[in-house]
Amino acid sequence: MVSVRQAYHHLRIKHKVFLLIGSITAICFLITYSVLQYAYTIYDEQLYTKSSQLLNLSASGIENELRKSERQSFSIATDSQIQSLLLSLREDTPEYERYRIRSYIVDKLVQYAGYEKYIESIEVVDLQGVSSRVGVNKSTSPEREKFIIDESVKGSGEMRWIYPSESDSSLIAAREIRSYENLNLNRLGTVIIRYRFDKIVEDLTAGTDLRNGEMIITSGQNTIYPLDPTKKPLTGSLVNGTGEGGYFIEQRNGQSYFYTHIQSGYLGWSYYSLIPFEQIFQKIIFMKKLLLFGFIGSLLIVFLLALGFSRSITKPIEALIGRMKQAQMGDFNYAETEPLEVTALPMDEVGQLHRTYRMMIGKINELITENYAKQIVIKETQFKALQAQINPHFLYNTLESINWLAKANGQQQISRMVEALGFLLRSSISLKETLITVQEELDIVMNYLTIQKYRFEDRLLFELDMPEEANAAYLPKLTLQPLLENAIHYAVETMIEPCRIRIVGKLEGDLLRITVQDDGPGMTAELLEQVRTGTAPTRGSGIGLKNIEERIVIAFGEPYGIEIDSEPGRGTQVSVLLPYTR
Template sequence: MRPFMFAIKPSYYANLKIKHKVFSIISLVMGICFLGTYLSLQYVYSIYDEQLYSKSSQLLNLSSSGIENELKKLDRISYNIVTDLRVQELLLSLNEFTPEFEKYKIRSYVTDRLVQYAGNEKYIYSIEVTDVLSGEAVAGQASRSSSAKKQMILNESAKGEGGTRWIVPDAEDSYLIAAREIRSYNGTNFDLDRLGTLTVRIYFDRIAENVLEGTELKNGDLQVTSNNYVIYPISKGPEKLTPIPVETYMDRQDYAIKPYNGQQYFISQVRSEYLGWTYLSLTPFDKIFTKIILMKNILFVSFVVILLLLMAVAIKFARTMTKPIEELIGRMRQVQKGDFSLAGMENSDWTSIQMDEVGQLRRTFRMMIQQINELITENYSKQITIKETQFKALQAQINPHFLYNTLESINWLAKSNGQPQISKMVESLGFLLRSSISLKETLITVGEELDIVMNYITIQRFRFEERLVFELDVAEDTRSLLLPKMTLQPLVENSIHYALESMLEPCHIRIWTKREPGKLIIVVEDNGPGMEASLLEQVRRGEAPTRGSGIGLSNIEERIVLAFGEGYGVSIESEVEKGTRISITIPDEMSERHV
């Protein structure tokens, strides 16, 4: 009888309707899952409270480590400054016999060095160097501390004997101060004579807020103290903040639930190893456990609702599991790959579909894809028209004939008065205007574009003189290739704006070419300050604003793609302090000019 029973059951199950099969399986699986999950949740929540306390304490520990890691970075910057050979050399040259003007120049040079260290540091308010003659070199905001406070800083830094001394904020000075003496050394000769004192003022509140951003500690109260003095939060008024009596509430533990000001708080405490500061976090007890209880209720209700919904939907869902859905999914995958034409094909399979819900869905999907395809085509054409209109409007903003006549008059006056430089600048400017305003051609040769660049460089050389070093290394057989007008000149202009104008030393701008199969790559590079990774990413995405109403990289990219296709365009590389390189890729073949 037993083998017979086992033979009957599979046959009985196989003959059930699909909706009954799905309903039975889902009911069984959901029942088992619900029971197992309910028992598991009871166990998990029994140990959750303890884990919550431990994790909160660990979070405070990580936050304190994050804060002090930032302070360590700033400490390393102060070490780099006091050991900077240029700073050492300048401070060694100061003595009581140094002329006043020479003292001023030396302190100005020291200030320039300090600016290089402070420029990219968002947490530094100011860097000050007080030399042995009580003179000051300041990068950033000059402090308004009293003479007594300055003397206290000098005395405190002397105690460090060349090491960093941390001075906490007070009513007079709301910034955390890292002070250390600058002592002399020359090669292997460490005489360690005092050359001055370095004072770095730090936005400690910004460090704390950035580290705590996005953590649960942001919802509570954090207090950082040192020797019974509150470092954070920084007092907004003349009254001194009072530290929370840690020992009273913590009983020498890392965390606890204790009453404070008539309310239950979850209190965590960490004492840092680097500076010996105490980090204390207070979070209302109700705020923590209200969320936990709410989460328990939501999970329980969600499970019950999901179980009932799945049981109700299972039967209906089974009736829709047919071949038309699989065909529809196949067409959707084609659309996902970007092939909209396949989704709109008319054949007997599409015209003879049934009129139930699945059939209507298929018909609606076909109509939607057709409309999307039409909208994409229409929108693409409109965007091309808008870009061309904007570019031509930019070219036609001034009266060409008036400008040409005016420039010719200026050129004639310059030659008459023996001013060849002015004459040369006017001739170059006139060439640039004629080239940029002319609407006859949108594509010109590389040689014609380089003529525009050289006339632009001629004008800029009169402005920047020896600070502008320009190099052109372009093969003669590439000058007949075509590219969109005003492609290279805006890139050279960007190098002058963003590199040369921000540098004191000469700026090298170079244009050179290289070949790849079927492609010519024209490179415009400079040795300017470069860009940070975040700004470089914005430029690549076309989100970085351009100066004035100039032609941006995205405009150049679009015109190259429109002229030659998706395989060509613009790429940019840049590193901080290493310069910027922009590469233009065009076809390496002759073709007829077209508008």
């Protein structure tokens, strides 16, 4: 395997192209054959679906007609006049009266038969065994008549189907007539309806593919249709009820036939269809041959195109390899120049490769030049950064001198203000840590508050309510101090009477909520919405709420940030939502 792989890697491109095309050809043949076989299977399934739907429609139509017979036989058996006439037929009834009563029964049956084209005859057999019939008068053997009567008795008032036999080709529906007078359900006779079942099937399958084939209807071992004995023998998987998916293809008399079978839900009959397979599969066979010949022809064309394709790739790549060797030896000027033969290259992948390589070499030269310039800028920046460190130290030393002088002169207020100012400057200028603890942030707040208390004296009332366990939690530096500054700026400065500012911390599971609230003038709903969206006009130049929220989101994620709530005359409160991270 390793030697074959090495041999393939050392082949020339044109040989690899031919090898690739040969492999693709073999794979395409396999895929095409598999796809065609799969397509034929899908086509068979679609054909079965169509045949099954057609067979279902035909079966539904047939059984709808037979449902009418069940309703009709029930109507006859429960007809009050027929029951009254049958009750009047007794052994002591005079012969003429019996004749007259049976004539009335016949007249009543004529009303039920009407224009039903599928009914061959309707007859009512009374308890004396005499039949009153309308329709075709077909002779029936006494054994057949007894069998029909016995079957109706087994139904106990329900309709029974009597299937065709060699002596009687009719499909018969028989039902016992029972008296419902006083609900005694005494037997009064039997109603027998004979159907032209072959006419029903022929009418419902007219204009369909079933007319070009055969259709068989069975119930158990009884064949209901066709009634022609010459069409009954049907061997193979069909009569045995086999075949995957309800369909299969079988050879009969040198021809292929497509079989479909279903079982109805109403009568439980089995419906079979037999359709000539070649008639419905001619187009797919033609497409199969067309695809094969078209595929072979296209392969020949691809082989011819591959010759020119391999030559068009090999020559430009060899030229590119020569330019790469020049760059490898450090001659970037030659590698960056574009030869005359390269300018004639088309804008395909190889041409793009040539141009991209030339631009890459030019970029490398440019980056080398820029690198020298950037190194000089970095050195200058480092020098300026070291020089800038001198200014804060000079400021701190100056503040320390002022503090020492204030203490020496007994000016404690000035000393405390200078110490607080120095602490604030160190905290804001220091870049060592972006996240600090709540306790460290409160130290900044308290030093800022020390300065503001000297400014506002009794007008500024401050309260702090922070749980002990919350002091170790982390938050971005300068989160609470700007909120306190905003509260002083927009609440204390605008009021004459004292203003109360509170900082309250509260743990809510894994969430730490720190709220800065004041009892200042508050905001209207319009101004509050502008503040929330960051479009409100500001009166200061400090750190805004948007800045604080963005730093919280960057540090901890989207679920955290700030919430603002305010009402006119009821003050403002800003809540900082932080994860309880210690």
